[in-house]
Structures are given as C-alpha cells and as structure tokens.
Amino acid sequence: MNDTGTQEMWPNHRRFMGRKPLTLDLAMAAAIFFVGSLFVSVASPLRAVPPQESSPANVVTETIHYDSGGFNIDAFVAKPAGGGKHPAVLVIHDNQGLNDSIRDIAKQFAAAGYFALAPDFTSRLGGTRTPDQMAEAVPRLSPNLSAQDARAAFAYLQKDSDVDAAKISTVGFGWGGWRSFMLAVSAPELYRAVIYCGSTPSQSFDAVHSPVLAHYAQFDFRTTGNALLTEKTMTEAGKKFTYFVYPQVSRGFYAPGMQYSADAAKLAWTRTLEFLKK
Amino acid sequence: MGNVKRLWLIVLIVAAAIGGALCAASAESASQMQAGVLLSGSVKSDTGTKMEGVTVSAKAVGQTITTSVFTDEDGNYYFPRMAEGKYWVWAQAEGFEAGKSEVSLSGTAGRQVFTLNSIKDNLEIVKQMTGQEYVTSLPEDTPEHRKMKDVFYNTCTGCHEPNYILQNRFDEKGWEAILNLMSRVYNGGGEYAGPDMAPFPVMAYYKKELATYLSEVRGPGPSTMQIKLHPRPRGEAARAVITEYSIPVADPDANPTDDGFPTNDGTFWSLGTPSALNGSRGLHDSQTDRNGDIWFTTPEPSYTRTISRLDTKTGKVTDIKVAGMNGLAAPTHGLAMDPNGILWATVIGDPRGGGGNLLRVDPATMKYDVIAPPKGMAGASTSIDVDSKGNVWATTFTGAFRYDPSTHDFREFKSPTPTDNGPGGSYGIAADRMGNGWWTQINIDRVNRADLESGKTQEFHEPPRPARADGAITADDKKLYELAGVELTDFSAWWSEGPRRMGADRNGDVIWVCDYWGGNLAKYDIHTLKSTFYKYPTPESAPYDASVDKNHNVWVNLTNGDSVARFDPKTEQWTEFPLPSRGIDLRHISLDERDGATRIVVGYTRNSKIARMQIRSKEELQALKTQAQDFSARASKQ
Numbered sequence: 001m002n003d004t005g006t007q008e009m010w011p012n013h014r015r016f017m018g019r020k021p022l023t024l025d026l027a028m029a030a031a032i033f034f035v036g037s038l039f040v041s042v043a044s045p046l047r048a049v050p051p052q053e054s055s056p057a058n059v060v061t062e063t064i065h066y067d068s069g070g071f072n073i074d075a076f077v078a079k080p081a082g083g084g085k086h087p088a089v090l091v092i093h094d095n096q097g098l099n100d101s102i103r104d105i106a107k108q109f110a111a112a113g114y115f116a117l118a119p120d121f122t123s124r125l126g127g128t129r130t131p132d133q134m135a136e137a138v139p140r141l142s143p144n145l146s147a148q149d150a151r152a153a154f155a156y157l158q159k160d161s162d163v164d165a166a167k168i169s170t171v172g173f174g175w176g177g178w179r180s181f182m183l184a185v186s187a188p189e190l191y192r193a194v195i196y197c198g199s200t201p202s203q204s205f206d207a208v209h210s211p212v213l214a215h216y217a218q219f220d221f222r223t224t225g226n227a228l229l230t231e232k233t234m235t236e237a238g239k240k241f242t243y244f245v246y247p248q249v250s251r252g253f254y255a256p257g258m259q260y261s262a263d264a265a266k267l268a269w270t271r272t273l274e275f276l277k278k
Numbered sequence: 279m280g281n282v283k284r285l286w287l288i289v290l291i292v293a294a295a296i297g298g299a300l301c302a303a304s305a306e307s308a309s310q311m312q313a314g315v316l317l318s319g320s321v322k323s324d325t326g327t328k329m330e331g332v333t334v335s336a337k338a339v340g341q342t343i344t345t346s347v348f349t350d351e352d353g354n355y356y357f358p359r360m361a362e363g364k365y366w367v368w369a370q371a372e373g374f375e376a377g378k379s380e381v382s383l384s385g386t387a388g389r390q391v392f393t394l395n396s397i398k399d400n401l402e403i404v405k406q407m408t409g410q411e412y413v414t415s416l417p418e419d420t421p422e423h424r425k426m427k428d429v430f431y432n433t434c435t436g437c438h439e440p441n442y443i444l445q446n447r448f449d450e451k452g453w454e455a456i457l458n459l460m461s462r463v464y465n466g467g468g469e470y471a472g473p474d475m476a477p478f479p480v481m482a483y484y485k486k487e488l489a490t491y492l493s494e495v496r497g498p499g500p501s502t503m504q505i506k507l508h509p510r511p512r513g514e515a516a517r518a519v520i521t522e523y524s525i526p527v528a529d530p531d532a533n534p535t536d537d538g539f540p541t542n543d544g545t546f547w548s549l550g551t552p553s554a555l556n557g558s559r560g561l562h563d564s565q566t567d568r569n570g571d572i573w574f575t576t577p578e579p580s581y582t583r584t585i586s587r588l589d590t591k592t593g594k595v596t597d598i599k600v601a602g603m604n605g606l607a608a609p610t611h612g613l614a615m616d617p618n619g620i621l622w623a624t625v626i627g628d629p630r631g632g633g634g635n636l637l638r639v640d641p642a643t644m645k646y647d648v649i650a651p652p653k654g655m656a657g658a659s660t661s662i663d664v665d666s667k668g669n670v671w672a673t674t675f676t677g678a679f680r681y682d683p684s685t686h687d688f689r690e691f692k693s694p695t696p697t698d699n700g701p702g703g704s705y706g707i708a709a710d711r712m713g714n715g716w717w718t719q720i721n722i723d724r725v726n727r728a729d730l731e732s733g734k735t736q737e738f739h740e741p742p743r744p745a746r747a748d749g750a751i752t753a754d755d756k757k758l759y760e761l762a763g764v765e766l767t768d769f770s771a772w773w774s775e776g777p778r779r780m781g782a783d784r785n786g787d788v789i790w791v792c793d794y795w796g797g798n799l800a801k802y803d804i805h806t807l808k809s810t811f812y813k814y815p816t817p818e819s820a821p822y823d824a825s826v827d828k829n830h831n832v833w834v835n836l837t838n839g840d841s842v843a844r845f846d847p848k849t850e851q852w853t854e855f856p857l858p859s860r861g862i863d864l865r866h867i868s869l870d871e872r873d874g875a876t877r878i879v880v881g882y883t884r885n886s887k888i889a890r891m892q893i894r895s896k897e898e899l900q901a902l903k904t905q906a907q908d909f910s911a912r913a914s915k916q
Contacts, residue, residue: 143472143474144473178473179474199474199475199476199477202458216761219763221761222465222476222478222479223476224762225478225483225761225762226476226482228754228757229758245761
C-alpha cells in the first residue's frame, strides 16, 4: 500500500471491485482512501504529462504490430534515421500504459542510436484507449501473459532486419520493471536488462544470462527494500547485478509527472546508456 | 448561626437525596434479583480440585446472546438472573477440555456442576492459547532465536493475532510457502497481489530463517516452545459479567454459513482462532447510544451495512446503508458520540464512494447526513472523536481535521512529519478537555497535537524500544531496514513503539496512547506536554485503544490477549479482564457510563460479536451467593 506513486501506481483500488479482502487494518483504511484519492487525480486531466515533443531530426517513428500467441500487440517504434543494423531496446511501459512519456523515452533511445520498440500491452484487451483508460486497463492485465507479450516483442526484434540481434536489451519502468527482469530470466540471448523501480522475479535466477541494472527510488520502499535480497540472490547464482538507490525521490521519478525528478532521471538515464554500451 | 443552620439544611437535603437514591437503587436491584432464574454451580478438575477463574458461559437455545461469568476462589459461579428456558451452558479453562451441558431453567434457581478433564497433550493445549501466550512461549534462548522472534512479532502480527498463524503446524517448506504468499499480499487488504508485486522486504529477506524458526516451534516434530499460560482471572476480574451479542454476517448470501453467523466464532477455545473471517468481516468500532443500544461500523465491503444498531435487549441488528460504489454500502470505520447523543462516523474507501466524508446519525430517528470536507482538504480516514463542546475531530491521511457542526466549519491540521510515501498516516485520535486534537502516526512513532490557538501542530517522537535481538543485529540487517523504510512497509521495526489508538481523559489533563508494538500505555500531559510510559506486564498482549472512565481509570483493549485491562493512574496498577472468546481481533474500546455504572464495550472484528462487560461488586455477588445457598438448602430438605 506504500507504493502510491502517481506516475506508477499499484492497482490497489481493485480491492473495492473484486473479492472481499481479508483483515482491514486501520492504517490501511487510511491508505486505501489515499490511494483512492490518487486514483482520482490520475484519472483527471491534472496529470502533468507535457505535450509530445516532435521527434528528433535523426529519428523516425512508426506503429507496428506483432503476434503474441495469436494476439495482435501494437507497438511504437522509434529508430535512427537511415539504414543499417542497430542495437535494440525493448521499452516496457509502467502502469500508466504506453503514453507520451514512454514514447518520448523510446525516441530518446532512438536518438542515442537504438532501435526502440515500446509495446502497448493493453492491446491484448482489444480496442483503443485514452491515456486515462489505459491506466485503468494496465492493472487488469495478467502478469504472466504480459511477460509472454514481452518475450514475443523480443522475438520480433530478433527478426527485424534493422536490429543487431546480438544486442537486444530491455528497459522496464515500474510495472514494466518486473517484466523486464522476467525477460532476463526467460531469454538467454538478451544482452542487457534495466529495471526502473521494478520488482524481482521470485525464482529461476540460474536462467539469467544478461547483466542486470536496477534503479530504485528511496521512497519506493516496498520495491527498494528488496534490493539487498536481489543482490544477494543474484550474487549467489553467479550473476551480475548492480543497483542504485536515488535519494529523496518516489517511484515515478523517471518520467514527467507529479513524482518526476529531473536530476535523478538524468543520472539514471546516463547510467542506463553507459550500461547498455558496455 | 445562620450559616450553621444553612449547613444543617444542606446536610439534610443531601442526606435525603442520598437516601432516596439508595432506596431507588436497592428497589431496582431487588427487582432485578427477583426477576428470572438464578443459575449457579461449581467447577472442579478431574482430580477433584476446585477451579478458580473458569469461564462459564450460557446461551439460550436459539438466541444470539451469550452471558459469561467466572468461578470464584471456591470454584463457584453465579449468573445474573436469566429468563426461563433451555440453555447451553459450558465451562472453559486452558489446559482442560470444555465442559458442556444443556440446562433447563425454571422456577427461581438452577444448578449445574462441571468436572473438567485435563488435557495431557501439549499440542492440544496450545490450540486454546491466546496470541499473547503463543508469543510469550516462543523460544528466545539464542541471539538467532531472539532475532527471529522479533522478526515474527514485528512483521506478522500487525493485521491479525499471532495465534491465527501459530495454531498451524508446517514443516520448513510449508512455512516458506506461507511466507511466500503473505509477503505478496496487499498491505492491509490481504489479497494476493500477483507475482509482479514486490514482496514485503523484511519478510522476504528473512524468509528462510523465519521458516526454520517456525518449523522448530510449530512443525511436525517436537516443539521448542515453552508453554506459558496466562493466569486465570481472580478477584475483581472474576466478578465480571460479559454479555456477548452474535452479530449476523453482513451479506449472508455472499458468505454462506450455516445459520447466518460465522462457522467458528471463537466460542470454543479448542477449535482455535477462526482461520478466516467467515464472512464476518466488518464489525469495527462500537458505541452505546443513550438508549443503551450499541452501534457499530463496518469498514469491509458489504451490500447492506454502512452503520448498524444492535438492540441490546433482543440482539436484533438493524443496518443503515449509505450508497457507496458499485452497489455496495459506503464503508465506515471510526465511531464516536457527541454530547447531544448524535453519532459520528468516518466514511472510508474510494472517494467516489463517499470515502473521506463524515457520517452523522441521530440514533433516535435513525436519520443520517453525509458531510463532505471542503474540496482540497484531506478526507476523514480511520478514527474519530468528539470534544466536550461537540466539535468533531477526525484523522486524515495527512493529519487531522476539526469539524464544528454548529458553524459547519472545517479546520485542517497537518502532521509535521508527512508520511505520504507509506501507510503511516494518522491512526488514532482524541480531543482533550481543552478542545485540542491529538493523533498518532503508528508507523513513525509520532504523537501529534493540534493547537487551536496557534493553528500549529506539534509532534512528539516516542523513544525507541529495545529489541530482543539487540546484539544480534548486523550491518546488513540495518541496511535492509534502511532501504525498506521498514516502518512504512513491514509494519514494525525493531525499535517501533507503534502508537495506535488513544483516549482522552475528559475530566483530567491527560491523553492516553496505546503503544501497540512496545506494549506501553503512554500518558501525555496536555499542559506540560510531558510523557510517561507504563509498560504492560505482558507487552505482547498488544494494547490497541484506550478509553478513560469517569474515575480517570484507563481501559485498554489487548488485541493479542483477547482481553481488556484497566490501568489505575493513582496506584499505577493494571487489572486484566479476559473475554470469553478466542482470536477476536479487538480494535476499539468504548465505555457506557449512562447510569453511573461503567460498562466496557468492544467489538470482535474477526468473530462478529459485540461484548459488553460489567463488574459486579462483592456485595452483589454475595447476594447471589446467599440466594443460591438458600435454594440449595431448600432443595436438600425436599
């Protein structure tokens, strides 16, 4: 219940819609109310996502579709102008969905020389959505099916003629962080995995082949508190794991919004690019 | 001389008034004594020993009201007079099998003798234990054991009692599976959040060590637990009469049970702590109205129940539904009564369903109003209190507000240390006799005071408690707790006092705060702002909420003890009063002092019952004893 970011928010309001929960703790009632308040604020036009910047001159964008177990998944592609093979980054959105912030991040990767593919995981539910509707739809997605959709995106990138298949990495934000880490577990050919404020899979660390970099926000306690255990488990499994904790910032620090921190976002971005180039 | 005459006149008037009152009182008690059937009896063990402090309960067949008393030092018990009819009567003591009987009451008196068979198998005895007894019995002989005991207590007992967990036995893998699941539930909600939810950091980090410890104490093999049972009540505590009202579940169709009530409601201790809420979830704060009926709030989702009235004469429950979201009733949490007898509750949950509003109910007419704080102001959350002038104080996520019903003005106060990034918002609240509001932040050990005059809030940071594991805490442990912001995620840190709910002395100058984790009752002087801490003898009993009676005594509900306790500030002595059911999850305490007597009212969150306790005087009990002896003498002559 602590993870009450605005940009990246846990879907706790579900508790009012589905099966009745167990014990209600006093403080939790307060937190539920608080989360509810945030939910409303997220669903309103108050959310401060800046208008989409025009694409940098050396970047071209398009919308593509790829198959995932018979489902058609839409994805935003940003890639460097001109031909040739490029290292690729699978950009996995947070629980606000594929919005302008995530598209902008994809374009920044493209400007840095990467073929960036940012799927809209809510495609699995069919139809099209406004940003607010998308934020409501993301929590309804099955964790395992969305992890499967990430694997299918990886497979798509492996086959794309513009992509250097030996250098496909993944960067997941918040909700997408776990999916990014899961891809490291399930795709031995993955080059690098970057996790922004994402949780760690509970098992199968032996299957990880790519180095993993994690960015954590100090105030994202429930996720960040697991950094030590993740480091210990990965080290015991003989895997490479590096993490950074960004002080005085919250879960959504990486993208424009109420929790955005320009300094922390910039530092994390620099570290991410360095990590992907290694 | 005139003054002397006037003095004599006053003395005479006072004497006459006292005499009249005494006559009225004795007439009332005489009529009470004459009405109904006197059920008495005795309890001894299978070795023939008289047993003191045994809980004896009686419930009329087909009814929802259970009355419980305790045996005295001679092993005898005396019920208040009850209506004629058939009753289930049972006697319980830890370490003994329950004695059960069906008794037909008619005429003037009835008698039932119990012989309780002792239980030889410790594995059977532990099923009867309270959460406090389980925790006290957990081994702490090595630094590692102390550390795991701390981790268990701090991490696993914030939302439910320890016996809820420890009544089960699993091997190491089994406990690990339980911890895996529990580490991935929504905080407080208890629903599995999916594999992509980060686990509670502390629970995840110590999972293997904790599973090992739990499998040693509650595993398939011999247990390392040293059973330490709480003493049975005696003296004043054994003079208590407790009336328990079984409350039908809110939505029986959605939660099918045998008869509209929970399938295990904690009545029989050997059945253990109710392991699920059995559809009984909901019942939270309770408050007696001026008519003697008890109202209660329901914070869990229900289609029918926002706030409810329990008729204490018949046990009938009447629900009021205030429209919430998706066809549900708006959930409520905190409950208090103002000086005019009006009830005030906090509506919680999603703001789209009314969460954050105040609910005003007139018990006389059952009419209600929903009052919303102004836009931009944080809404009401968990707790509520009303000062002596009728101003309503409610907690918010960021502090508290005061609502003046006469002017409809809201005034907001913020906690100096915000906890926006965690569930550590305001918890308990109380308004002192000066009209200032106090509230707690359980997760960060803060007690806050709003000063009406200056409009400012002052905070008090409670000192850290020593950990059992002191000396065994490593640098990695410290780093984990720092990263996890543990008090905001895993409920309690090694050092947490956990100020939970609180009560004001309306006739005094103090506020009493229950430190849930530290096991303290903390006194705050409202003028000097000095604090004094009084440790409960078994801190693991987990004091939760406080209510102060007209004699300045502080009544506290002990969540892990399934009991209430009274603290006398003059003697600084505690008296504990056990309640008749197990695993009851007490979360609130209120007093009913309408007619001079002090009755204690608590709601059983897990068991769907409301209990009202009154303590009989020695004289009252002696009168019943004499009547019972007369009856026995007459019966033996016949």
